[in-house]
Amino acid sequence: MKLLVQIIGAGLIIISLIDIYLTVLFPRLGSSLLSLPLGKGMWQIFRMLARIVPFKDAKLLAHSGPTLMIATVVVWVCLLMCGFALIVWTELGSAIQSSGGWTETNFVTALYYSGFSLTTLGTGDLTPETDFQRLLMILEAAIGFSIFTLTITYLLSVYSALIRRNTFALSLHHRSDSTADAAEILVRLGASGELGGVQQDISHMARDLINLLESQHSYPVLLYFRFRQTYYALPRILLLAMDTATLMKTALNTQKYHSLLYSPAIAELWGGSQQLLFELSSLFQPKTRLNINESLEEVWRKRYYRAVKKFQDQGIETVTDLETGADSYISLRRKWNPTLMKLTSYMGYSWSEIAPYEN
Numbered sequence: 001m002k003l004l005v006q007i008i009g010a011g012l013i014i015i016s017l018i019d020i021y022l023t024v025l026f027p028r029l030g031s032s033l034l035s036l037p038l039g040k041g042m043w044q045i046f047r048m049l050a051r052i053v054p055f056k057d058a059k060l061l062a063h064s065g066p067t068l069m070i071a072t073v074v075v076w077v078c079l080l081m082c083g084f085a086l087i088v089w090t091e092l093g094s095a096i097q098s099s100g101g102w103t104e105t106n107f108v109t110a111l112y113y114s115g116f117s118l119t120t121l122g123t124g125d126l127t128p129e130t131d132f133q134r135l136l137m138i139l140e141a142a143i144g145f146s147i148f149t150l151t152i153t154y155l156l157s158v159y160s161a162l163i164r165r166n167t168f169a170l171s172l173h174h175r176s177d178s179t180a181d182a183a184e185i186l187v188r189l190g191a192s193g194e195l196g197g198v199q200q201d202i203s204h205m206a207r208d209l210i211n212l213l214e215s216q217h218s219y220p221v222l223l224y225f226r227f228r229q230t231y232y233a234l235p236r237i238l239l240l241a242m243d244t245a246t247l248m249k250t251a252l253n254t255q256k257y258h259s260l261l262y263s264p265a266i267a268e269l270w271g272g273s274q275q276l277l278f279e280l281s282s283l284f285q286p287k288t289r290l291n292i293n294e295s296l297e298e299v300w301r302k303r304y305y306r307a308v309k310k311f312q313d314q315g316i317e318t319v320t321d322l323e324t325g326a327d328s329y330i331s332l333r334r335k336w337n338p339t340l341m342k343l344t345s346y347m348g349y350s351w352s353e354i355a356p357y358e359n
Helices: 002-025 035-052 061-089 107-118 131-175 182-189 198-218 220-224 234-251 264-284 294-313 322-346
Strands: 096-098 126-128
Touching (some): 035 220, 061 107, 061 220, 126 131, 131 220, 234 322, 294 322
């Protein structure tokens, strides 16, 4: 029985350390042992509470990310404390004794001893009497010091990545003149029909998107930082990036803008946004299929016509065959729009909030 309890304790310690390693030192999307399932579970709880007790502007959901960060750290600390407590529990009164005489042998005393050791505070009234327990106390203190240091580094890294994501989102918001319409971005980039400098701007946008992709790879918890302002929403970022690339591929005159349309910047913007969307979808979203009906495709067609009209008004040359271009636009949107709509729903937004111009 004593050995079994200690094995369970060692198992809890190993599980905690593995999750800390995969979350902090080897952060890749989907590699977490505990943090990722914890995030999914807590997000579902927040969604359920938001439906039961609705707050204006989804205020409750805005606290999901910070709460998950706290919960993750608490789980790590509790697993380590309980793990070491189980190891020393059976040694109380023999290998670990109280300096005041009688030694309590209950589990609470073991937690007390473990907690003081983990937080590197030391214990004045409980002292290890064997070499193994002395070394174990040193090991727990070293792990505790390392964990608290890594946790602080992790928190700073996550919030640094969050600031970069929000900066990118705010940049896209103002580039579209607060309309969430990718056509407005292109109209301003190509005013008076001049698209010579567009490639550099698209390249910067693509680079910010790739940075966001890598940040999401390293810190999956970023998905659960959901702000009340929809221009910070990750689905809005993806919509603007993918719709910008889709419009450029289908609405611009291929002959005149050939070097732009086949530039690495467009490929990077299109490929990076697709990769981010589908990786998030496969990892976080329930595997449900969303059917695209004819009415939705008609909305896309009208959206395409409006975008082309904006381009023509600014002197930007568009495709000669408008119907073929519209068909190509709808075909490309079929590839990403259903998945983006599912992500939008998963994040607690309505499609009208993410794409207000399509309503």
